[in-house]
Amino acid sequence: MDLWQLLLTLALAGSSDAFSGRETTAAILSRVSQSLLSVNPGLKTNSSKKPKFTKCRSPELETFSCHWTDAVHHGLKNPGPIQLFYTRRNAQEGTQEWKECPDYVSAGENSCYFNSSFTSIWIPYCIKLTSNGGTVDEKCFSVNQIVQPDPPIALNWTLLNISLTGVHADIQVRWEAPPNADIQKGWMVLEYELQYKEVNETQWKMMDPILSTSVPLYSLRVDKEYEVRVRSKQRKSENYGEFSEVLYVKLPQMSQFTCEEDFYFPWLLIIIFGISGLTVMLFVFLFSKQQRKEN
Ligand SMILES: *[C@@H]1O[C@H](CO)[C@@H](O)[C@H](O)[C@H]1NC(C)=O
Ligand SMILES: *[C@@H]1O[C@H](CO)[C@@H](O)[C@H](O)[C@H]1NC(C)=O
Ligand SMILES: *[C@@H]1O[C@H](CO)[C@@H](O)[C@H](O)[C@H]1NC(C)=O
Ligand SMILES: *[C@@H]1O[C@H](CO)[C@@H](O)[C@H](O)[C@H]1NC(C)=O
């Protein structure tokens, strides 16, 4: 039931009041109030959606930013500006002083950016969103818990090997750490997860996380095209960052057997073994003949 229906019912209730007694009015009013109850939850969830934190992320363990949802307000009341306050829980000081967000601009709309001057790694933060002086959302974390590195870059691959039959190939995939991650001095230790699939497949195959920035991929089919992507996370953390750009791998078709099925392989073996077997038999035959001659 929507509002218009409700108002109509109310109007009818009012007009019917002129004719009927109190009992009828009471009955109608109770029906109306029930309708109001059933309309109200919808109104609440729809027209006064409060802003909420969506994500806090540190790409390199030196700065971080937090984002929140827009306030949805179809109603008459202006919710007022949304403000973010933060406090660092300092064990020594023991006090909690709330300060306002240092930078609402740099990380985009509905966000707060903490540059390196405002970022301490080992001290837990609490942040809260306020609207009209009231807190609408609050969360606590330490910066090392919200690390999500930028994507790895410069993906490339080299050919390692093509199978005897020319059907399968092994390649080595390489990439570089996200440029803003300080891995040289060990400030960050990144683990990488490589995923790959045939171009036409929908499911990515996942490899186990590794610390190095290159990994071999074995037994790819030379007649297929592959897609490879890599993402990284701070070691021992749960949260991966975004995936790198996709690397397309199209293998060179070098062998004359290319595109033929694997059954070439046993045939090749049978022919090779057959020829060598015949040769051995021939030698044995000639050798024994010679021996007989000498005797
Ligand atoms: C309002 O809520 C109803 C039901 O809960 C939903 O179907 C509708 O999409 C919502 N409208 C908006 C604008 O959120
Ligand atoms: C961080 O931001 C503050 C205020 O915007 C500025 O004074 C300070 O220089 C910045 N620090 C760094 C390292 O950029
Ligand atoms: C990948 O490496 C090859 C040579 O090894 C180079 O020519 C090519 O530009 C590289 N591709 C990218 C995207 O860096
Ligand atoms: C090429 O593949 C063959 C068989 O799979 C293997 O024995 C050989 O070691 C590989 N060579 C290289 C350089 O990877």
Ligand SMILES: *[C@@H]1O[C@H](CO)[C@@H](O)[C@H](O)[C@H]1NC(C)=O
């Ligand atoms: C992917 O599938 C389409 C048809 O569905 C085909 O034309 C195309 O060659 C396939 N691409 C690869 C790389 O297998």
